[in-house]
Amino acid sequence: MLINQFLLLGAALFSLGVYGVLSRRNAVLVLLSVELMLAAVNINLVAFDIMNQDPQAGGQIFALFVIAVAAAEVGIGLAIVLMIYRNRRSANVDELDLMKL
Amino acid sequence: MVLGVTFGDWIGEIENWVYAAIAIAMVYGAFRVVTTKNVVHAALYLVITLGGSAALFLLLGAEFVAWTLVLVYIGAIVVLFLFGIMITRAPLGYETKLSHPMRVRVGAALVSGALFLLVGGSLLDAYGSDPVPVAADATRTATIGQSIFDRFVIPFEVISFVLLAALIGGIVIARRDPEDAAVGKTEVGA
Numbered sequence: 001m002l003i004n005q006f007l008l009l010g011a012a013l014f015s016l017g018v019y020g021v022l023s024r025r026n027a028v029l030v031l032l033s034v035e036l037m038l039a040a041v042n043i044n045l046v047a048f049d050i051m052n053q054d055p056q057a058g059g060q061i062f063a064l065f066v067i068a069v070a071a072a073e074v075g076i077g078l079a080i081v082l083m084i085y086r087n088r089r090s091a092n093v094d095e096l097d098l099m100k101l
Numbered sequence: 102m103v104l105g106v107t108f109g110d111w112i113g114e115i116e117n118w119v120y121a122a123i124a125i126a127m128v129y130g131a132f133r134v135v136t137t138k139n140v141v142h143a144a145l146y147l148v149i150t151l152g153g154s155a156a157l158f159l160l161l162g163a164e165f166v167a168w169t170l171v172l173v174y175i176g177a178i179v180v181l182f183l184f185g186i187m188i189t190r191a192p193l194g195y196e197t198k199l200s201h202p203m204r205v206r207v208g209a210a211l212v213s214g215a216l217f218l219l220v221g222g223s224l225l226d227a228y229g230s231d232p233v234p235v236a237a238d239a240t241r242t243a244t245i246g247q248s249i250f251d252r253f254v255i256p257f258e259v260i261s262f263v264l265l266a267a268l269i270g271g272i273v274i275a276r277r278d279p280e281d282a283a284v285g286k287t288e289v290g291a
Contacts, residue, residue: 002233005124009157013131022205024201025200047233069260069263071178
């Protein structure tokens, strides 16, 4: 197996995640696209770890930390979206412009 | 694009067949996450992508990361997403448009396409056809455990604080105001 097949797959998933973040209007779907990007990063980390045959599995541990931080971020992000929905009855990111000049 | 290994050689190995099947499913799932018109379907397509990446980790021999991903990512984070989707649905069941208008989407597609070409081009240039030497046996969980408490013990402690802060922060952000609760006022989605 080539290293590039994993890296290119990670690049494709990351690009699709970027497309999702830019094009989606619902806040939950934006968070889902961010999760796609984090999944792509995990693939890269583990692929490089296996390629370098790290005896301490540093890449895999980094991937574990990415998963943990993603869990924390999704919890907080959904709490914020929930509060916004409570106050405004809509999860549309276009309507969050109170801080615009 | 000149790679050192030909397509015929690449297809000859059975691992690459498995990889190709998983990768096609993952890219399709990811594509549907960002284009589907149904919010719940988007979360479920993400399960396909995450499950595919767990399968790829198994292919590479990173077993602990693969099963942790299934447990934590698919088992907890996607379920949390489904809760969030349920709570923030429009009340009458109609779906407002989920994506920006076509103008914005075309711009987004151009940006992400350019990003993929840039990154992909530099990857092909940098790594060409370097192989991945998958070890004969999978990475042992004991190795990961020893590393976490030996070399990575400080990030491990820091991640505990991060999760604690996220837990407290999530509760504080999403709870009802105490005076509203005392008055008995209920809100949408509460």
